[in-house]
Amino acid sequence: MYNIWKKIEKIAKHIFPLSWGIAVSRFTELPSKLNEMEVNLQTLGLALLQQEYESSSGRPEINKYEVKVYSQNGEDGILLYIFSKISTTNRCFVEFGMGDGKECNTANLSINFGWHGLLMDGDSYRVAVAKRYYKNKLGTGLASIKIIDCTVTMENINQVFLNAGIEGEIDLLSIDIDGNDYWIWKAITVITPRVVIIEYNASFGPEKSLTVKYDPKFDKYKKHPSCLYHGASLAALTKLANLKGYALVGCDSTGINAFFVKKSIIHNNLTELSVKEAYFQHSRRTDELSTFKQFECFKHLDFDYV
Numbered sequence: 001m002y003n004i005w006k007k008i009e010k011i012a013k014h015i016f017p018l019s020w021g022i023a024v025s026r027f028t029e030l031p032s033k034l035n036e037m038e039v040n041l042q043t044l045g046l047a048l049l050q051q052e053y054e055s056s057s058g059r060p061e062i063n064k065y066e067v068k069v070y071s072q073n074g075e076d077g078i079l080l081y082i083f084s085k086i087s088t089t090n091r092c093f094v095e096f097g098m099g100d101g102k103e104c105n106t107a108n109l110s111i112n113f114g115w116h117g118l119l120m121d122g123d124s125y126r127v128a129v130a131k132r133y134y135k136n137k138l139g140t141g142l143a144s145i146k147i148i149d150c151t152v153t154m155e156n157i158n159q160v161f162l163n164a165g166i167e168g169e170i171d172l173l174s175i176d177i178d179g180n181d182y183w184i185w186k187a188i189t190v191i192t193p194r195v196v197i198i199e200y201n202a203s204f205g206p207e208k209s210l211t212v213k214y215d216p217k218f219d220k221y222k223k224h225p226s227c228l229y230h231g232a233s234l235a236a237l238t239k240l241a242n243l244k245g246y247a248l249v250g251c252d253s254t255g256i257n258a259f260f261v262k263k264s265i266i267h268n269n270l271t272e273l274s275v276k277e278a279y280f281q282h283s284r285r286t287d288e289l290s291t292f293k294q295f296e297c298f299k300h301l302d303f304d305y306v
Contacts, residue, residue: 059253060249060250060271060273060277060278061250061270061271062078062081062082062249062250062259062270063078063250063252063253065077065078065080065081066078066252066253067080069107069108069112070102070103070104070107070108070111071103071104071105071107071108072103072104072105072256073252073253073254073256073257074252074253074254075105075197075252075257076105076108078250078252078259079105079108079109079172079195079197079259080108082195082249082259082261082270083171083195085269085270086194086195086261086265086266086269086270088171089169089171089194090169090170090171091109091113091114091115091116091171092115092116092117092166092170092171092172093106093109093110093115093116093117093118093170093171093172093173093174094117094118094120094161094166094170094172094173094174094191094193095117095118095119095120095172095173095174095175095176096119096120096121096150096152096174096175096176096177096184097120097121097174097175097176097177097178097199098119098120098121098130098174098176099121099123099126099130100121100126100127100129100130100133101119101121101126101129101130101133101134101147102129102130102133104119104174104176105172105174105176105197105257106119106172106174109172110134110138110144110145111134111137111138114141114144115171115172116144116145117144117145117146117166117170117172118145118146118147118148118161118164118166119134119145119146119147119148120147120148120149120150120152120160121149121150122149122150122151122152122177123149124149127147127148127149130147131147134147146164148160148164152177152180152184153180153184153216154180154183154184154186154187154214154216155187155216157184157187157188158187158188158189158190161188161190161191162190166191167190167191168190168191168192169191169192169193169194170191170192170193170194171193171194171195172193172194172195172196172197173188173191173193173195173196173197174196174197174198175196175197175198175199176198176199176257177199178199178220178230178231179212179215179218179219179220179230179231180212180214180215180216180218181198181199181200181211181231181232181237182211182212182231182232182236182237182240182306183211183214185198185237185240185244186240192262193262194261194262194265195259195260195261195262196241196246196259196260196261197257197258197259197260198237198257198258198260199231199256199257199258200231200232200233200234200237200251200256200257200258201228201230201231201232201233202234202255202256202279202280202281202282202285202291203228203282203285203291203294203295204232204233204234204295205233205291205292205295206233206234206235206275206276206279207235207275208233208235208236208295208305209233209235209236209239209305209306210232210233210235210236210303210304210305210306211231211232211233211236211303211304211306212229212230212231212232212301212302212303212304213302213303213304214304218230223301224297224298224301226294226297226298228285228294228295228297228298229298229301232306234248234251234258234275234278234279235275236306237258237260238258238260238275239306240306241260245262245263245264246260246261246262246263247260247261247262247263247266247270247272248260248272248273248274248275248278249261249266249270249271249272249273249278250273250278251278251279251280252280253280253283254280254282254283254284255279255280255281255282255283255285255286256282258278282294
């Protein structure tokens with residue numbers, strides 16, 4: 001068992017060398033949480049050990065590092081891989097659309113790696129659950145995480161950040177609101193994230209560059225009974241990313257999230273991909289309907305082609 005753990009430790013240090021020391025120090029400071037954190041890191045490390053021996057199988061590089069600890073799919077592993085390539089600066093994040101915080105893109109970073117930042121959701125019940133959850137997980141460390149009840153719009157997004165004391169460069173921005181994702185990212189000016197993870201709507205297919213029309217009260221459950229009409233296509237988000245100075249470096253293999261990194265910091269560490277190279281179909285939706293048939297369900301609705 002000792003030899004296995006040493007291998008896990010070696011891989012974890014390789015994937016995220018700066019934060020490994022933080023994780024170990026938190027084990028010492030919070031002995032009551034040792035078992036759970038160790039299990040999480042073992043999950044990550046064992047998966048990475050296994051992936052060391054996998055063939056490339058034609059997938060983009062980041063997809064070899066997909067690992068789920070707290071994320072919905074394999075985003076935890078992808079984010080650790082990206083930051084192992086570009087390093088971190090202030091380990092600050094912003095995530096909106098975090099649900100109850102138990103399964104989101106920044107939980108692993110704050111709980112196991114000492115990151116700090118802002119979590120937001122528009123559902124007051126889920127926000128209350130998240131506050132209790134992070135208080136239990138972080139104890140006094142909760143002071144490093146702000147959790148607020150807020151429905152974000154193009155009109156309020158920048159002021160929300162300023163009110164929370166967050167501006168300028170941060171390491172990570174995560175957007176998942178199943179609606180105005182494109183428009184909110186477009187409106188953001190007061191923060192400059194080095195990495196952006198944003199949900200794309202794979203039901204739009206890989207070629208169409210379009211987004212739902214902006215509606216500050218957007219609710220996908222009310223817009224169409226299929227709940228497939230929301231967000232923006234990967235092509236549309238990639239065009240917006242390019243305008244903001246970001247490169248597409250991949251998507252998770254379930255066809256939900258896209259990862260963008262500032263072009264100025266990629267250098268030779270990461271590979272910029274085309275939409276065609278990075279796109280994945282939505283794995284759960286295609287169990288029932290092809291991507292073509294998904295779009296056929298709501299193609300009569302209003303879109304902005306961008």
